[in-house]
Amino acid sequence: MLEIKNLVKRYGKGAPVLKDLNLLVQGEQLMSIIGSSGAGKSTLLRCVNRLVEPTEGSITLNGTDITKLAAKDLRRARRRIGMVFQGFNLVDRLSVMENVQSGRLGYISTWAAITRRYPAADIERAFELMERVGIAQYADKRADELSGGERQRVGVVRALMQRPEILLADEPTASLDPKTSEQIMTLLRDLARELNLPVIINIHNVTEAKEFSDRIVGMRYGRIIFDDKPAALDAAQMDEIYAGTPSEDRQEIGAVA
Template sequence: MKSYGDGQPVLKGLNFSTADKKLTAVIGSSGAGKSTMLRCINRLVTADSGQILLDGVDLLKLRGKALQNARRQIGMVFQAYNLVDRLTVMENVLSGRLGYIPFLQGALRRFPQEDIDHAYQLLKRVGLAQYVNRRCDELSGGERQRVGVARALMQDPRILLADEPTASLDPKTSERIMELIGKLTDELHLPVLINLHNVAQARHYAARIVGLRNGVMVFDGKPHELTDEHLELIYTGKEELSEQLQPEGEPAE
């Protein structure tokens, strides 16, 4: 369970596992709790109760160094990319290793050669090999998000989380990024949890869809199992649904 301050719970009784190493899309209206769920998993916020198990270790019980070690295994891709604009593409990707190297070395941006090689490979994989030394503020949104994906993978994550990674992109670029994340999920054999507003994309790219409504999971199944009724339940909610189903100004006979 998670509530903010002394407000109402924002997440309630969620129980699911992503051990299947596939792409799972999380859908739900604005305010349903999608971002809160991802933030609870990577401990950007702390759940009030429950368990969050990563390789059998309960993240909620971890503190200090142990928490830091667990968090670096959770890759995160953000809607607003969260890159450091004045740094180069390579430097941003290498920052995915900061949790792994001694602080001072990181502060001086002295990364081991193997990290630099790995970053280069990842940049090649996301289609940015030619931009390695560009500053990130010179890139388009789609290119920035490719850097965001490479940076998350640079952490060598055990799970990848993405919070509306395509919401700031035009439709075509958005598809490209989803394609990339979909392919990487298969290639790297990683569980990926991705918050999406675009239901068509969720259906197309995800192996599994989770529907949240008011912090409660109201759907968990394969894309083909997601019916219009489920979508109404997820997006409209029963109360509003029953109101909407009232005929409006039907022409009199």
């Protein structure tokens, strides 16, 4: 269970990016966070694993308050939080298997990582996950030889190699074509259910959010103004979430009945 209480994030002396935000996430659900640029979606996601430092409030994952951890304990806690990035964040010159095994760096010795002597159990687990997402045949291929969809699948497997208690995905389909985007969203939804894993996605495409999510959270100016099932998101609430958004920025949002 992830519980966020009274979360505030302020950069310098400016207005807060996140304003007294409260959120509870539990169970095998895929939750999408929507909102216009600047709403605080990415900041919220990155506060959860402290890639961004919260200014105030608490973020508790299964009993551990992430915001109170010092460096060593924070590194351990981050092993429990998988992250999938918009830009994939792969090492292009390394093979798919080597990129996937980087998800185990918090668990193996420095010597094993440097010499790439991965434990047999980790290799077996990697092949199982790669087979599950359809990239096992690329295990020895360099990451820069893959398509965007294949690279994102590598990112998903790398995150799952951590055996995370929660999976965060920051715009995981933004760099992909529509067909591949649907495939990645289907994969994330199915994995949430198969692994009993909460998945939180920051996403611009509301049509995809409505189709693949169990829950949608709408943000505006650092606050949550909508939190419900996709079927409850209607045109009036969309107007409230995206009020004042330039029309050219809304083209990717999608239609809402």
